[in-house]
Amino acid sequence: MGLDKAGRRMVSYSLWKLNMLCDAECSCHVIIPVKFMEKGHPVLKGLVATRLLHQLSAVIATENCGYFLAVTKLKSIGRGKPCESSTCIIFPVTFCCRTLIPKNGEIMTGTVHIVQKRGVFLKCGPMNQIYLSSQKMPNYQYVETENPFFLSNDMSRIEKNGVVCFSVFAVRWKEDKYRQFKILASIEGDSLGPVSLAGTDVIECYEECLGSC
Numbered sequence: 493m494g495l496d497k498a499g500r501r502m503v504s505y506s507l508w509k510l511n512m513l514c515d516a517e518c519s520c521h522v523i524i525p526v527k528f529m530e531k532g533h534p535v536l537k538g539l540v541a542t543r544l545l546h547q548l549s550a551v552i553a554t555e556n557c558g559y560f561l562a563v564t565k566l567k568s569i570g571r572g573k574p575c576e577s578s579t580c581i582i583f584p585v586t587f588c589c590r591t592l593i594p595k596n597g598e599i600m601t602g603t604v605h606i607v608q609k610r611g612v613f614l615k616c617g618p619m620n621q622i623y624l625s626s627q628k629m630p631n632y633q634y635v636e637t638e639n640p641f642f643l644s645n646d647m648s649r650i651e652k653n654g655v656v657c658f659s660v661f662a663v664r665w666k667e668d669k670y671r672q673f674k675i676l677a678s679i680e681g682d683s684l685g686p687v688s689l690a691g692t693d694v695i696e697c698y699e700e701c702l703g704s705c
Contacts, residue, residue, distance in 0.1 A: 604651060
């Protein structure tokens with residue numbers, strides 16, 4: 493998938509590491525306004541890195557690379573070319589980064605942020621479109637109150653701000669203005685369901701990734 497001049501798509505990539513946390517090598521065009529550059533001086537690597545991070549924060553994720561967590565190395569900066577309006581210089585850049593790609597079968601923990609009659613939405617790290625349907629909550633019943641929740645036969649609850657251990661059983665990329673993965677969750681199986689964890693543990697995979705960059 494290519495990256496346009498607005499930094500919206502990746503032009504090339506390679507991934508290694510067969511789990512949710514991946515190291516990727518990507519190429520894109522970094523746009524630097526002329527006003528940020530000193531006339532007669534070479535472009536500073538730090539300036540390119542700053543603009544690259546700014547563009548990636550707008551992209552958030554791509555279908556092939558997943559969610560961008562951190563840039564680990566700036567490998568090369570090509571020769572800059574002026575844009576049509578001559579107000580910006582466009583540099584081809586190759587960089588290494590750490591990404592996160594949700595996979596079917598992964599066991600994760602997430603925090604409930606929306607409770608509805610037919611299920612709940614969870615979030616984990618950069619992923620906030622994780623849907624756990626009531627059909628995938630065996631022995632849980634919806635309880636309608638001012639703060640609704642799901643209650644199981646053993647009196648355990650799935651409620652807002654609660655932490656749930658779940659398995660991923662379906663992942664779909666959604667190419668819309670939000671550019672994110674839609675994830676379907678299940679708590680069918682042993683050791684799945686509401687758990688008691690410190691807040692930092694909920695996004696352990698996310699923080700582990702950032703900490704190792």
